[in-house]
Amino acid sequence: MTDSFAPFLFDQDDPASRGEAHGEQWRAEIRELAEIRAALALKKGSFTDRAQLDAVARLHLPLLDNFSAPLSAELRGIARGADVAPEAVVILNHYTDLRDVPPSVLEGTCPEDPVAEDTFRALNLNADDPGGCTAVYLPGRDAPVLGQTWDMHGTAEPFVRAIRIKPRSGDDEFVCFTLTGCLGMTGVSARGLAVTINNLTSTDGQVGVVWPALVRAMLACASAREARDLLLRTRLSSGHHYMIADGREFYGVETSGKLKVVTQTGARAAHLHTNHCFDPVLRRHEAVPKASTSFRRMELATTLYVQQRPQDARALWTMLSSHDGYPRSVCSHIDDAGGDPSASKTCGRMIVDLTRGEVLVGRGCGQTEPFTVVKLDRWRGANVP
Ligand SMILES: [Zn+2]
Numbered sequence: 001m002t003d004s005f006a007p008f009l010f011d012q013d014d015p016a017s018r019g020e021a022h023g024e025q026w027r028a029e030i031r032e033l034a035e036i037r038a039a040l041a042l043k044k045g046s047f048t049d050r051a052q053l054d055a056v057a058r059l060h061l062p063l064l065d066n067f068s069a070p071l072s073a074e075l076r077g078i079a080r081g082a083d084v085a086p087e088a089v090v091i092l093n094h095y096t097d098l099r100d101v102p103p104s105v106l107e108g109t110c111p112e113d114p115v116a117e118d119t120f121r122a123l124n125l126n127a128d129d130p131g132g133c134t135a136v137y138l139p140g141r142d143a144p145v146l147g148q149t150w151d152m153h154g155t156a157e158p159f160v161r162a163i164r165i166k167p168r169s170g171d172d173e174f175v176c177f178t179l180t181g182c183l184g185m186t187g188v189s190a191r192g193l194a195v196t197i198n199n200l201t202s203t204d205g206q207v208g209v210v211w212p213a214l215v216r217a218m219l220a221c222a223s224a225r226e227a228r229d230l231l232l233r234t235r236l237s238s239g240h241h242y243m244i245a246d247g248r249e250f251y252g253v254e255t256s257g258k259l260k261v262v263t264q265t266g267a268r269a270a271h272l273h274t275n276h277c278f279d280p281v282l283r284r285h286e287a288v289p290k291a292s293t294s295f296r297r298m299e300l301a302t303t304l305y306v307q308q309r310p311q312d313a314r315a316l317w318t319m320l321s322s323h324d325g326y327p328r329s330v331c332s333h334i335d336d337a338g339g340d341p342s343a344s345k346t347c348g349r350m351i352v353d354l355t356r357g358e359v360l361v362g363r364g365c366g367q368t369e370p371f372t373v374v375k376l377d378r379w380r381g382a383n384v385p
Pocket of ligand 1: 323333346
């Protein structure tokens, strides 16, 4: 895969039309990826069959309508464009969270602890590495930088894309790292606000806002603080760690399905995160799978940070492409080790220079695939001093 990773432009003003264009552009890929993720959700979640998974996914649609009519219109537009049911696009977008949502939500009762924690642990501790991500914020010598690897089932790699959402009217612009059919997984706005994500495996999953819609809504906020507050008041499905930065302020927020804790603050310090909770209360609501490389990647990333002291986006790209400890390295290649194509691997990475409006983005292994440099055309974030 040596093609350039230039972002695909969506310039529609109307969210429904934007979604339809997205769905039509990658119809075959969306249909294929929705099936891959439905099969993985059935294998790794506690659903009895596809009908039950579809029903649980459908429960997320009214919540999305209430959360954001434009983002709901865009997601439903993707479904129309790709000629699939909206719940298939929910499964594609929300897969890592859906795995943690118990089918008992269909009964209309919401028990306080929907799945006995022991049952959940038995289900998940033997599961494969659910994927991860290594996220890093660094204050930099003259410019703060925020970036991450995107580690997931290796079968997702062909579906990884960069998109530029730049409506013809107005002055909005977003560059996101995403998958065909997904609203956006990590990204940056022309206002200079960037968000990264680490998946966390929670035992208190529930029906919540489809998480890529939350990422897009956070990116549309005016500041890191506003995005943090939006996150703190939104009903979630399952755990993530969000890094939020705008060149002036930084917040790291850990969540489970039901709880949220600001665990990191301060734009002048470096912050690292992988796929386990730091917060002691949240730890009681998580089940890190035995096969997870999260603790190991945290150690590797900490050592690499101390050794390399990266000061800019290119240096962070090098750090996040490290093969130290291969295949369980920061640029992860676990799928090579066991021969299982659905095992976790680094499928790409995105790094944002928060004072230049410049993004480094690429697919696959950082050692073999070069990054593409993307400039935000309407950048009005912080500037290099
Ligand atoms: Zn690699």
